[in-house]
Amino acid sequence: MKIAAKVIKLVLLSMYLIFAVFPVLWIFLTSIKPPYEVYTFPVKYLPSHISFENYKKLFTYSDFGKYFLNSVVVASLSSLISTFFAMLAGYSLSRSKEKKVYYIVLFLFFAQMIPAYLVMIPQYVMFSRFHLIDKLIGVIIVYSGIGASFSTIMARGFFARIPKELEEAAMIDGCNRWQALFKVIIPLILPGISAVFSFSFVNSWNEVFVASLFLNNSEKYTVPVALYSFISKAGVNWGFLSAGLVVALVPTIIIFAFAQKYIVEGLTQGATKF
Amino acid sequence: MRKPRRQARFFWFTVFPTLLLVLFLVVYPTIKGFIMSFYDYTIFTFWNPHFVGLRNYKAIFSDEDFYQALWNTIVWVAGSVTFQFLLGFGLALLMWKPFKGRGIYAGLVFYPWAISGFAIGLVWSWLLNGTYGVVNDILLRLNIVEYPIHFLSDPDWAMFSVILINVWYGIPFFAIMILAALQSIPRSVIEAAKIDGAGPARRLFSIVIPYIKPVILSTLLLRVIWVMNFPDIIYGTTRGGPAGATDILPVYMINTVFYENDYSKAAATGVIVLGILLAYTVIYMKVTSFKELEL
Numbered sequence: 001m002k003i004a005a006k007v008i009k010l011v012l013l014s015m016y017l018i019f020a021v022f023p024v025l026w027i028f029l030t031s032i033k034p035p036y037e038v039y040t041f042p043v044k045y046l047p048s049h050i051s052f053e054n055y056k057k058l059f060t061y062s063d064f065g066k067y068f069l070n071s072v073v074v075a076s077l078s079s080l081i082s083t084f085f086a087m088l089a090g091y092s093l094s095r096s097k098e099k100k101v102y103y104i105v106l107f108l109f110f111a112q113m114i115p116a117y118l119v120m121i122p123q124y125v126m127f128s129r130f131h132l133i134d135k136l137i138g139v140i141i142v143y144s145g146i147g148a149s150f151s152t153i154m155a156r157g158f159f160a161r162i163p164k165e166l167e168e169a170a171m172i173d174g175c176n177r178w179q180a181l182f183k184v185i186i187p188l189i190l191p192g193i194s195a196v197f198s199f200s201f202v203n204s205w206n207e208v209f210v211a212s213l214f215l216n217n218s219e220k221y222t223v224p225v226a227l228y229s230f231i232s233k234a235g236v237n238w239g240f241l242s243a244g245l246v247v248a249l250v251p252t253i254i255i256f257a258f259a260q261k262y263i264v265e266g267l268t269q270g271a272t273k274f
Numbered sequence: 275m276r277k278p279r280r281q282a283r284f285f286w287f288t289v290f291p292t293l294l295l296v297l298f299l300v301v302y303p304t305i306k307g308f309i310m311s312f313y314d315y316t317i318f319t320f321w322n323p324h325f326v327g328l329r330n331y332k333a334i335f336s337d338e339d340f341y342q343a344l345w346n347t348i349v350w351v352a353g354s355v356t357f358q359f360l361l362g363f364g365l366a367l368l369m370w371k372p373f374k375g376r377g378i379y380a381g382l383v384f385y386p387w388a389i390s391g392f393a394i395g396l397v398w399s400w401l402l403n404g405t406y407g408v409v410n411d412i413l414l415r416l417n418i419v420e421y422p423i424h425f426l427s428d429p430d431w432a433m434f435s436v437i438l439i440n441v442w443y444g445i446p447f448f449a450i451m452i453l454a455a456l457q458s459i460p461r462s463v464i465e466a467a468k469i470d471g472a473g474p475a476r477r478l479f480s481i482v483i484p485y486i487k488p489v490i491l492s493t494l495l496l497r498v499i500w501v502m503n504f505p506d507i508i509y510g511t512t513r514g515g516p517a518g519a520t521d522i523l524p525v526y527m528i529n530t531v532f533y534e535n536d537y538s539k540a541a542a543t544g545v546i547v548l549g550i551l552l553a554y555t556v557i558y559m560k561v562t563s564f565k566e567l568e569l
Contacts, residue, residue, distance in 0.1 A: 013368055013379070019442070020383040026408055027397050043411040085295060088288035096285070104289060111300045113555070115503035117524055118544045121537050122306035123299065125315065145299025148292050177284050206390030208506065209528060224392055231396070238400050245393055256388035260381055264450050 024249065031055070031242040038239040054243035063218065064244060067226040071205060072251075074136055074222055078143035079200035082151050085144075086196055090155025091181055095164065105153070112149035116142075117209045124213055134217045142210055147200035154199065158192030159185070195262035198255045205252055223248045304548070311542035317535040330542035340543075342518050343526040346433065347502060350522050353437040354444060354501050359494060361441065362448025367478075369449065370456050384446040391443065395510015398439045402426055402511075426511050429519040436520050439507050448493065455489035456482070495558045499551060523547050 030038055034051040037044050058064050093101055123142055124133070132138030166188075167180040175183065186193065208224035215225055227248060230241050256263070311330055313323040334340050365383070369376060386394065401409050404424035413419045425435040459482065467477050483490070505524035508514060514521035514529055521529075523543065530540040 009368055012364075016365060016368075017379065017383060020386065020446075023394075023397050023401055023442070024386075024389070026401060030400065039406050041406050041411065042415070043406065043408050082295070085291040089292035092285045092288040104293070108292075108296065110555075111296045113499060113551070114300055114304060114548070115524075117503070117505065117528060118547060119300060119303035119307060121315075121531060121541050121544065122303035122310055125310065125320075125537070126303065126306065128320070142299060145295045148295040149300070152292050177281075202388050206392070208390065208392040208509070213531065224390060227393065227396060236399075238403075238406075241396065242400065245396055248393055249389055252388040252390075253385055256385055257381060260384065263387075264380075264384070264454075 027242045027245050027249075030238060031246045033239065035239045038242075054239040055247075057240055058243040058247070061240070062226065062230070062244075063221075064223075064226060064247065066219070067221045067223050068247065070136060070220060071223040074139050074143065074211075075201050075204040078140045078204045079147065079197050081140070081144040082147040082200050083155075083193065083197040085148060086151035086155045087186065087193060089152045090157075090196075091159050091185065093152065094156045094159035105156070108149040108152055112153065116146045116207065120210045120213055123210070127214065133214055134220055136215075136220060139211055139214050139222070142214070143200075143204040143207065146207075146210075147203060151196045151200055155192065155196050158189045158195070162188055191262045192265075195259055195265065198259040198263055202252045202255060307541045307544050310538055311545050313538050315537035315541070320537075323538070326538075330539045331546075333539060334542055334546065339518055339521065340526065343514075343521045343523050346518075346520060347522040349433060350437060350440075350508075350520075351498055351502050353433075354440040355494065355497055357437070357441040358444035358448050358497070358501075359490075362445045363452050363490075365445060365449040366452035366456055369453055384450060386443055387446050387450075391504060391506025392510040394439060394443050395436075395507040398435075398442075398507075399426060399511045402435055404428075427516055429516045432512055432516055432519040436508050436511055439511065440501065440504070443507065444497070444501070447497070451489060451493045452486065455486040459485050491561065495561065499554060499558075503547070503551075523550075 029045070029047065031054050032050050032052065033044075033047040033054075034049065035053050035057075037047055038054075093105055120142075127133055127138050127142075130138075132141070162185055167175075167177075167185055170180040170184040171177070206224065208228060211222045211225045212228055215221055218229070221229065223244075227241070227244055230236065230244060310323075312325060312327060314326045314329070315323045369380065373379075401407055402425035404410065404422050404427055407422070407425070409425070410419070410422040414422065423431060425431050463481060463485070464477065467481050472480070502522075503524055505522065505528055508520050508522060508525050509528065512520045514525040524547070527540050527543040527547065530536050530543060
């Protein structure tokens with residue numbers, strides 16, 4: 001009976017693993033097929049030989065290297081900005097139980113519920129006036145704002161675990177508040193900060209609607225906008241697109257692999273505890 | 275007297291930048307969007323919009339596609355969240371008891387979280403392709419179907435297919451949340467029930483579920499909002515088609531921007547969505563009676 005239960009559990013876990021992993025594995029397999037083997041039916045499961053033809057085409061027929069770089073710039077800068085501010089605000093908001101803190105956190109909680117696509121049109125109008133359309137800096141600013149509220153709530157959760165006595169001790173030893181924060185507290189919650197950063201990086205890296213609306217000049221495309229443009233043109237070349245998808249997925253999967261534990265922690269406390 | 279004032283200054287100095295960002299990039303645009311919905315911002319009138327009263331709202335409410343999108347949104351949310359929750363719960367239960375390699379297993383099954391919904395949509399469009407798709411190939415080889423199914427281009431199948439993709443995408447999220455809650459149940463409670471002779475099913479329904487009910491409830495309710503505002507997968511697969519079969523409200527709105535270039539009508543749709551969101555949030559607050567929000 002006990003063994004039967006164990007076997008069933010093992011089978012179910014394995015089935016789910018296949019279900020979870022297969023789609024991305026399949027895109028990867030498609031991307032390393034020689035282009036003429038991409039469209040076969042019945043499907044040829046493994047390539048006859050590994051070919052990087054699709055990747056070559058991706059980087060020669062489109063400016064994918066440039067798009068990738070644009071995405072790196074946009075995602076890194078926007079998450080640096082929002083993480084830095086979230087760190088400061090999250091700290092202060094974790095240190096006091098005054099009424100104003102409650103209202104600010106409540107405000108941030110509601111703000112993070114407003115989805116990005118809902119406010120992108122007014123943002124587009126605002127940014128047109130400032131001549132920030134078709135510029136990476138425009139998208140960087142928008143992403144910093146979108147991520148700011150959730151990042152703050154998440155950072156606050158991490159700070160709340162550090163006992164107050166720690167910085168009080170530091171301040172008795174002659175540190176001022178800033179020194180206590182940067183020299184004592186922040187080194188302690190570095191994993192939490194990196195989770196906040198990873199979280200906003202992944203979100204910015206993946207965002208497609210604001211970027212498509214704001215960036216019309218192909219010089220400024222980010223990776224999602226480029227992928228979007230590949231399917232907008234007549235017909236989809238799946239060999240080409242699968243190579244693009246693999247390149248697009250790699251950075252976020254690497255980040256997830258490193259920060260998974262802390263992201264998971266941040267997610268669970270960000271959404272259940274307030 | 276000096277110290278509290280310095281403390282207050284520190285507080286506002288640290289909190290101010292975030293508040294400013296949110297005010298400038300979330301709150302102000304929300305208000306601006308509301309105002310825009312009474313004007314005629316199109317590509318031609320962009321720099322010189324006129325006040326048009328309720329024209330945009332009238333256009334939306336007399337548009338049959340809007341009602342279809344409204345209905346589709348309900349189907350999309352109900353279908354997605356129900357199965358994400360049930361399967362995520364199942365996965366969390368399977369992963370509850372530690373086993374060898376659980377950490378790696380968790381990493382492997384949770385990774386879709388890090389991928390954009392849009393990319394997921396593209397990945398699955400290839401898997402579900404009606405002519406060369408691997409899913410059809412498997413179904414044909416196993417003699418489950420006689421002809422390939424046009425999952426994403428057949429209006430009868432399209433909604434089912436995008437929900438399937440969304441379920442695949444959302445299971446990890448629920449599993450993460452529920453697993454965390456499960457791990458907060460004290461072992462002694464479970465052990466005591468075991469000693470009292472409660473079987474697995476009994477333990478699940480009279481101990482585990484009541485214990486983690488608050489987490490389940492708040493996760494479910496918050497997830498509804500999130501899924502409702504999640505056009506990414508649909509935009510990567512069908513963009514609302516075929517014949518509006520997968521047109522949910524966010525997609526309806528984005529299509530108004532991208533294809534009609536009618537910013538005001540889109541803004542008005544946004545206001546309607548925000549209204550629904552607000553009404554829902556009030557219900558959410560009532561149900562959870564602010565418990566989750568206590569500081």
